[in-house]
Structures are given as structure tokens and as C-alpha cells.
Amino acid sequence: MKLYGKDTSSIPPEWQPLARVFSALGDEHRQRILLLFDKGERLNVSQIASVSTLARSTVSHHLKILHEANVLHSEKIGKEVWFWINRSWLEETFGNVLDYVQHNC
Amino acid sequence: MKLYGKDTSSIPPEWQPLARVFSALGDEHRQRILLLFDKGERLNVSQIASVSTLARSTVSHHLKILHEANVLHSEKIGKEVWFWINRSWLEETFGNVLDYVQHNC
DNA sequence: TTGTCATGTCCATGATTTTCGATATGTTTG
DNA sequence: CAAACATATCGAAAATCATGGACATGACAA
Numbered sequence: 001m002k003l004y005g006k007d008t009s010s011i012p013p014e015w016q017p018l019a020r021v022f023s024a025l026g027d028e029h030r031q032r033i034l035l036l037f038d039k040g041e042r043l044n045v046s047q048i049a050s051v052s053t054l055a056r057s058t059v060s061h062h063l064k065i066l067h068e069a070n071v072l073h074s075e076k077i078g079k080e081v082w083f084w085i086n087r088s089w090l091e092e093t094f095g096n097v098l099d100y101v102q103h104n105c
Numbered sequence: 106m107k108l109y110g111k112d113t114s115s116i117p118p119e120w121q122p123l124a125r126v127f128s129a130l131g132d133e134h135r136q137r138i139l140l141l142f143d144k145g146e147r148l149n150v151s152q153i154a155s156v157s158t159l160a161r162s163t164v165s166h167h168l169k170i171l172h173e174a175n176v177l178h179s180e181k182i183g184k185e186v187w188f189w190i191n192r193s194w195l196e197e198t199f200g201n202v203l204d205y206v207q208h209n210c
Numbered sequence: 211t212t213g214t215c216a217t218g219t220c221c222a223t224g225a226t227t228t229t230c231g232a233t234a235t236g237t238t239t240g
Numbered sequence: 241c242a243a244a245c246a247t248a249t250c251g252a253a254a255a256t257c258a259t260g261g262a263c264a265t266g267a268c269a270a
Contacts, residue, residue: 001141001142001143001146001149001152002140003141007156007157007158008137008138008153008159010156011133011137012140014125019133022127022130022131022136023131023132023133024131025143026129026130026131026132027128027227027228028116028128031145032113032115032229033113035106035117036106036108037108037210038106038107041106044247045246045247045248046247048211051108051112051113053112053114053230054228055229055230056247057229057232057247057248057250058228058229058230058247060248060249061227061228061229061248061249062133075215076137076236076246076247078237078238079236079238079245079247080237080245080246080247081246081247081248085206085210087206087210088144090206090210091203091206091207092201094203095203098196098199098200099193101131101196101199102196104143105128105142105145132257134258149216150216150217151216151217151219159259159260160260160261161217161258162218162220162259162260162262163217163258165218166219166258181217181266182266183267184216184266184267184268185215185216185217185218186217204214211270212269212270213269213270214267214269215266215267215268215269216268217266217267218260218264219265220260220261220262220264221260221261221262222259222260222261223259224241224258224259224260225257225258226254226255226256226258227256227257227264228253228254228256229255229266230251230252231250231251232244232249232251233248233251234247234250235247235249235257236246236248237244237245237247238243238245238246239243239244240241
């Protein structure tokens with residue numbers, strides 16, 4: 001059994017950024033938001049909110065979580081904030097997970 | 106913008122098993138439990154509970170969620186229930202995700 | 211059969227997260 | 241500058257989830 005520290009109360013530091021991605025994606029609304037993006041597309045908050053059943057402020061909250069987990073990039077241009085998928089981070093993250101599974105499971 | 110249905114209130118059916126994996130892994134205690142397993146190792150509930158700060162019934166609860174998400178296999182042998190990582194499912198799942206990211210993001 | 215052990219389930223409490231409306235901030239436009 | 245707009249943040253209510261103790265079940269051992 002692999003133990004990091006004396007018990008299971010904490011995640012090894014190198015797994016923490018990854019753990020954040022999973023937590024961010026562990027919500028149906030956020031999963032659904034991600035699936036909205038076409039390849040390379042950028043969407044602003046209004047566009048996302050307009051196809052959502054949620055209030056605008058709630059969408060904003062979910063976008064913040066996705067952004068903090070590095071899943072989405074964002075850039076403010078004028079009044080609007082544009083979001084797009086952080087492809088390289090997701091590739092790296094899931095590449096590492098797949099690697100881990102293949103070599104350690 | 107890719108829309109499944111009229112709004113963002115549901116996940117396309119083909120994504121649902123995957124969404125369940127993310128939800129299951131979106132919790133630190135469950136992430137930590139997974140990291141316990143050595144390559145090919147099987148662990149029973151007592152072993153996992155003994156290195157956890159959580160009560161046995163709570164560990165049981167988390168194991169159930171991981172099992173329902175297909176992340177863990179389980180088999181009852183005598184009094185004990187043994188759990189092990191569903192490697193092939195995780196490989197397939199994260200392989201698909203990586204593929205999706207590489208071709209659609 | 212009785213006792214013990216490993217685990218699961220139920221229930222009530224507490225903690226966390228989600229949610230929306232109101233308000234605040236910063237930007238463009240008239 | 242004032243109005244209109246896009247978004248973020250705050251705060252409180254609602255919903256969901258995690259948690260542990262008590263009890264139930266099922267297996268083995270005496």
C-alpha cells in the first residue's frame with residue numbers, strides 16, 4: 001500500500017493541480033460548459049449564459065472555478081471577458097494521468 | 106458553439122459514464138484512496154480505513170461511489186470485500202478524454 | 211448455536227456548494 | 241459626464257454531500 005504521509009488526509013503536492021482539475025470537472029454544469037466550445041473557439045460570459053438554464057452570476061461562478069483549475073483561459077477585451085479551453089494543460093494533465101494508470105495500476 | 110439539446114442542462118448520453126468518473130474523482134478523500142493502491146494490488150475496507158482519518162462507514166461510502174463510477178472493482182471473499190483499480194476502464198476513459206482534447210479543443 | 215469479525219446501510223447532524231438577486235466595478239457610447 | 245452594458249462579487253437561502261454512530265447482515269469459528 002502506498003502511503004504519502006501517515007494517513008490519507010492529504011494529497012501529495014505533485015497531484016494537487018490535477019486534483020483541482022478533477023474537482024472542477026466533477027460538476028455537470030461545468031462539464032456541460034466545456035462541451036460548448038468548438039475547436040479553438042472563444043466564448044464570452046453572455047454567450048455561455050444565454051444557452052444555460054442558470055443565472056448569469058451562477059455561470060460566472062462556474063467559470064471562475066474552471067479558470068482557477070487552469071481548465072479555461074480568459075482574457076478581458078473591452079467590456080467582455082472571453083474564455084477558451086486551455087488545451088495544452090488538459091493534454092498534459094490527462095497525458096500524465098493516462099501514463100500513471102498505465103504504469104502504476 | 107456546440108449545443109446538445111436546447112441548453113446546457115444535460116450532458117450528452119455518451120459522456121455520462123465519463124462525467125461520473127470525474128464526479129467520483131472530484132473529492133480529495135477519494136483521490137487519496139486511489140493513490141493508495143500499488144500496481145495490481147487489492148485492498149480490503151479495513152486496510153483502507155486503517156490508514157484513513159475517516160470513520161469506517163465513511164470510507165465505505167466513498168468506496169461505493171468509486172465503485173459505481175467504475176473506477177474500482179470489488180469482490181467479496183469470505184467476510185472481506187476486496188477492491189482494486191479498474192485499470193482498463195481508466196485507460197479507456199482517459200484515453201478517450203485525451204483524444205477528445207487533442208482533436209476537438 | 212453463539213460469538214466475533216468485516217462490511218454495508220440508515221439516519222441525523224454538520225459542512226460545503228450551488229444558486230440567484232442585488233450591488234459594485236470597469237468600459238464604451240452618446 | 242451620464243447612460244448603457246458586461247461582468248464580478250457579495251450575501252443569504254436552498255440544496256447537496258460528507259460524516260460518524262447505531263444497527264443490520266452475512267460469514268466464519270468455537
